[in-house]
Amino acid sequence: MNKKVKIGYIGGGSMGWAWSVMKDLALEPALCGEVRLYDIDHESAKANVKIAAFLNNHEKTVVKWEYTNATTLGEALDGVDFVIISILPGTFDEMKSDVHAPEAYGIYQSVGDTTGPAGIVRSMRTVPMMAVIAEAIQRYCPEAWVINYTNPMAVCVGTLYKVFPKIKVFGCCHEAFHTLTLFQWMLEEETGGQIKKEDIRLNISGVNHFSWVDKASCGQTDLLPLFGKYADKYDAEGYSLWGGDRDPENYFRNLNMVCFDLYRRYGAIPAAGDRHIAEFLPWYLTNRESCEKWGFGLTPVSVRKKWQTELLAKRERILNGEESFEPNRSGEEGTKLIKALLGIEDMITNANIPNVGQAEGLPDGVIVETNAVFGRDSVRPVWAGRLPARAHLLVEKQARQQENLMRACMDKNIDLAFAVFLEDNLVRLDADKAWELFVRMLRNTQAYLTAWDIP
Amino acid sequence: MNKKVKIGYIGGGSMGWAWSVMKDLALEPALCGEVRLYDIDHESAKANVKIAAFLNNHEKTVVKWEYTNATTLGEALDGVDFVIISILPGTFDEMKSDVHAPEAYGIYQSVGDTTGPAGIVRSMRTVPMMAVIAEAIQRYCPEAWVINYTNPMAVCVGTLYKVFPKIKVFGCCHEAFHTLTLFQWMLEEETGGQIKKEDIRLNISGVNHFSWVDKASCGQTDLLPLFGKYADKYDAEGYSLWGGDRDPENYFRNLNMVCFDLYRRYGAIPAAGDRHIAEFLPWYLTNRESCEKWGFGLTPVSVRKKWQTELLAKRERILNGEESFEPNRSGEEGTKLIKALLGIEDMITNANIPNVGQAEGLPDGVIVETNAVFGRDSVRPVWAGRLPARAHLLVEKQARQQENLMRACMDKNIDLAFAVFLEDNLVRLDADKAWELFVRMLRNTQAYLTAWDIP
């Protein structure tokens, strides 16, 4: 008998995460119930309700969920069991400023949603949005479990906790799966057999998009020597079994050369793709050439805009019945986690939650990423220990930056926000130049910074 | 293909724990290898080697292990993969003084191996023994995993860490299984069906023999309301499905009335039998009548001596071929944990290790009991959160007592040891009377307190 649950989806008009969740839910026999889609773009939420009808009619669909369009946060959240948050803070126009305005100052970002000038300014507009959501959760569904997918992950989850300290929230990020895939490839190459990701154990610790693996095993086998072997062997050319990674035109390509280089330099394996990791360390990102040398793509915001246009067209076709909306498994863990929290099936996976000791040596309360045991009504972090000294040193700085940025954003303290900006690893500018860039970025995006006193 | 391992067993002459381990190993198909039995009573260790030969010849035996008798710690430990420690600190004559000398002062102990006057004096003679063992491990097998079964658990594990901080040790105690059994009984009574202990999830936190469960579930069901129902229902008469618990002559009887009473008073479920728990709270143990009233037995040391005599006779019969030595599963987790540490099969169970945050609000570094994830070459505590305020208050005192007792024992500081003694919950004496008892107990057992300057 499947368990009936109510889910409030904030950012429910999205054509990325929302569609994935909808499809996963359609295929999960243990669950059923209702999903309330809320989006500040009401039309998109409405469109997704219509798409849900197509989904429910699809022959492969196992469970038909009831989808509604919520026009207020209260409507979306009142009495729900689960909340999913996947929003875009601002539009791609803001993101364009975040990512590309710094280029005039010699600063490049390969993603721009977490750290660097882009991540900081994005945080400044995201925190007030998350504060509103946290208050609504406290009011309408204080006992609900909340899954956040929005970036900057640590800052979003941190805000939710700061505003409503008893919130049951965790941040969910698939970047760490990247390392699982890498080990799967290596093991299959070595053994000639098939390896299941579920059989690989990683000990992970750090902050989102900059977490590290310091222990890895598959059954009785220690995987670190294997990683070292590949890091040495594919030093110059990189390593990936996905064809797209060899395409120099691919804005998302990722040959793991940064990852290999860092393993040799810092003694632990970064648990995210090179595009994310590189943003924390300036020497991989000095210019377009350096990115090419290290085999990873700089993702321009224009490509995101193009996708969006394509997705809008696709949505149109689906709504017109010109294209089917077929359920398939996304590979994301959302529905599994919901099942675990209901007590249906425990699991251990990585989660972004406040540090209560699991990330030894990082400050208490910062949002860290380690493994956690997901069980009935509980997410319990598993002690990850202390990272090797050199990796720890790098992560600790980012944890402190996060802490200071959070404080700046909660207090709307523009001077403190700039002090964080000036200390960012990518900002190797003089104080005056940095200020000029900072102000320029704020002014570009001020429509979404109304809570701040912009200079 | 089974994994070959070397095990050093300290206290290898025992007829209790050692026999259980030997039998479990004989039935575990995933493992094989050698076991070196070491005991300061060399003859007993030799006897167990002979018994192992009988075991290896038994038809039910699945794996034949190689058993040897080690005459020194070095011999026992050199290069082993695992160390098991289950010793009796002193003889039952010392334990007799521990448990019964305080009776003249109106202090009764139901077990006497952990806390109270008995536990403190036992600690004073155990710490120097554990220090010797820790040094030997550091020298002969620093990478080995060490399983401690010896009581006082927290003090033993604490000493091992203090003397050799990089030791890979955890303390293993089955008292928490008691709560699993209780829930199993209740659930089976409620549902009429069969319930597997493995399906019950407990969140446990505290110090050994005084840890508490604040969350419990079985699948999607919250078990706390069920517990409350039974606590109310069996308030007056107690609850146990084991017949012996109704026998007033049974020195080990346990009707869970203390457990039920504490749940109502303190809002969490003590995770050990009443005989253990009562020793931390003086009002259950004011005299023999109070124990009768609360339905638990006071275990005299004479009964332990009688057992020992019976076991010696049994050993004689086995060695003479008059009785067989048949393998059977003990229900203990030792072999499962060894498998988990080898990477063969992960598991989550309770472990006694230093607090690194898993027991929120307890001091860092004290030995706490919470769940931990056992995996390849790792024991990682799972965050248990903070106990409900009232239970926390009780546990915190014990954690502090442990810390001070450890410090006293490491420094051989008799005055500090007495200060701890005077603060013990069972010692409601005036300072002078308490000193008189303390000195008497030390003098009774001074043959095993040579490292101390006895007054």
Next chain:
Amino acid sequence: MNKKVKIGYIGGGSMGWAWSVMKDLALEPALCGEVRLYDIDHESAKANVKIAAFLNNHEKTVVKWEYTNATTLGEALDGVDFVIISILPGTFDEMKSDVHAPEAYGIYQSVGDTTGPAGIVRSMRTVPMMAVIAEAIQRYCPEAWVINYTNPMAVCVGTLYKVFPKIKVFGCCHEAFHTLTLFQWMLEEETGGQIKKEDIRLNISGVNHFSWVDKASCGQTDLLPLFGKYADKYDAEGYSLWGGDRDPENYFRNLNMVCFDLYRRYGAIPAAGDRHIAEFLPWYLTNRESCEKWGFGLTPVSVRKKWQTELLAKRERILNGEESFEPNRSGEEGTKLIKALLGIEDMITNANIPNVGQAEGLPDGVIVETNAVFGRDSVRPVWAGRLPARAHLLVEKQARQQENLMRACMDKNIDLAFAVFLEDNLVRLDADKAWELFVRMLRNTQAYLTAWDIP
């Protein structure tokens, strides 16, 4: 030129503390200004305003302050520079229950304003009063410096901080001066000369009325050996140069025998009179005979009532002009501290403030008593280090009790309050008996426990 300041006095109708402060201010040439007397007993406050007129007319008065009667907290506090809090929480009828109701259960208290059953119940009615005061300070004079004289000191100061975390408050207690006097006597006896208290340096640490001195010097001389000498010499008969201490009828007598005994047992000098210290350690207070044996008085509340009657008569005589109200120095430090906070003259003395590390090993945030540097607009605790292990063990328990009691009182959690009560050192009762006493005490004083849900 004297500095003009505004002082709001809460409890301004008192005939003890208020009169002392009024006299001290009249003699302090560096200060002048206004004092607003507020008291829930408005008539008493009015009477003190009239008395102030007599004081201002006295020939010895150096500075004439302007005194007014404030009828609301807001009136008393609006825009003041300093706040003084010295209130009686409830009446002596409540205190009578606090101190004497436990006697039926064999529990005696020599003072009854800090710890033990009396202190706990007093805390329960004081915390809500302090919460109101803290809110008023936050509203009317958030930048003012606040001096608290009210007991239970730690709980009062703790509440003020918890309710208004940015409050500038410290608790001021003269009990530690007791130890200064003791050293003065000893030094004068030894040297035959005159010794000034200001030349004696004490390092003090602990919680109010249970703080300890672990270092003491006068110039180049270490005073601990001297103390040891007197502790040994006056072991049996006690030591005091004040005649009243030899009078067995004196309810306040204090022969320092408890202090000497504790120095020998715990290796540090308790920094308060025996009547206060004894309340933390049950064996000095087992019955009336034990108090006699240890040479300290049990102070009945009847004697406090008698005093009050005498003081009321005295006040009448002053108001009628039958008795003069002459300024003289109280020996209290209030006016000196005000001067220090204004930047007029720095000083170092003991203060009760939250632990930020000054009392090593005690929990962060509990109210501890150590030295502090008082300077312009600042009170900065001086690191006192960690007490000797045995004394630390005693103090730590009290710090934890304070923490739990504070939490219980803030949350009006009666069960937690009782859990603290049951752990109190003086409460060596069984749980049921203790509950009976607890409920009786609450019911006796329920007129002042309206915020609580009394069982």
Next chain:
Amino acid sequence: MNKKVKIGYIGGGSMGWAWSVMKDLALEPALCGEVRLYDIDHESAKANVKIAAFLNNHEKTVVKWEYTNATTLGEALDGVDFVIISILPGTFDEMKSDVHAPEAYGIYQSVGDTTGPAGIVRSMRTVPMMAVIAEAIQRYCPEAWVINYTNPMAVCVGTLYKVFPKIKVFGCCHEAFHTLTLFQWMLEEETGGQIKKEDIRLNISGVNHFSWVDKASCGQTDLLPLFGKYADKYDAEGYSLWGGDRDPENYFRNLNMVCFDLYRRYGAIPAAGDRHIAEFLPWYLTNRESCEKWGFGLTPVSVRKKWQTELLAKRERILNGEESFEPNRSGEEGTKLIKALLGIEDMITNANIPNVGQAEGLPDGVIVETNAVFGRDSVRPVWAGRLPARAHLLVEKQARQQENLMRACMDKNIDLAFAVFLEDNLVRLDADKAWELFVRMLRNTQAYLTAWDIP
């Protein structure tokens, strides 16, 4: 009657600090005794013994100390009451590499004894020296008070504590007096009167050469607004009453423009001269022009060498009787601190000791600079609170760098040392370039890096 003390002086051949100390001691009437001069350059120590004879014969000398030349550390330290450490780690040739080798990579250092590439490499050769000294102190005079003047201050003091945790050591640095002078100038300019430095109160917090003042007063006057006024007024031209600071050829010039700029940017006053402060913040030190713009000198090591030559000639003249060696007060606090530690006269001044809470928010155990109360046999830090958020952010990074550098130096972990190097604020190089520079610097100075495995 003056107090007789024994002083062991490590680095006793110096012509800077040693001469100052000798002169101060000669003028201090409260003290007398012996000074043992130890130096790895034995001849210099011998020369200073001879110079002491001239000093003792000088008519202005008040107290004649007995000076001896110690040929071993044991001889210098055996049974002394005080130890003074002022050594040069290596020679000026090593310092030349430290300071000038990085210039080829665009990195300039104005001093080069604390942070930046120069400070890191200097630390790497200093730590092993300090470790030897710490061991000697533990062996020969474990109860002595130790005053360290050697730079890098934090790393030196940190090593002494790590090697001998019970050492009684503090680091003494006069840079903070700089801020006192600045306030003295301002106050005298404002009031037209004379101001004594002793009347100015600073609250200081941070790490040596990068500590900050967040509160300052003189009597009842808050000095921060005054500082703000001068920072604004002398923004462009700087401010100094010392003529040399206007001389562009002066390698030590210091117009406080960095200090003023940082006050405006970060909300607190750096408590050291601009040459020291600038080394922590890359934008003041981008090149020679930036230093000129900010009005501070780059001190080449050649000038230090030249001085040394001049001092050697001067020493020759003194020893030949061609020049007198006259006692005068240095302005340093060494002798005052010795008096305070003897109990002669308490004082409060800044000290470098491990953080036990005095520098809120900085990690426990790192060497921080705050005020401390110096009294008989005690140095007790005064709680400085938490710096304003922006200044705190800067200091925290340096505290973390210190911690990691200490760990690297204690473990001789070259990779960790490089990780610290790469994170240094002045090192805005790519990883490979940074490694090249690092290795070059190590090789240049490898004669003093024998404990390390140089790549």
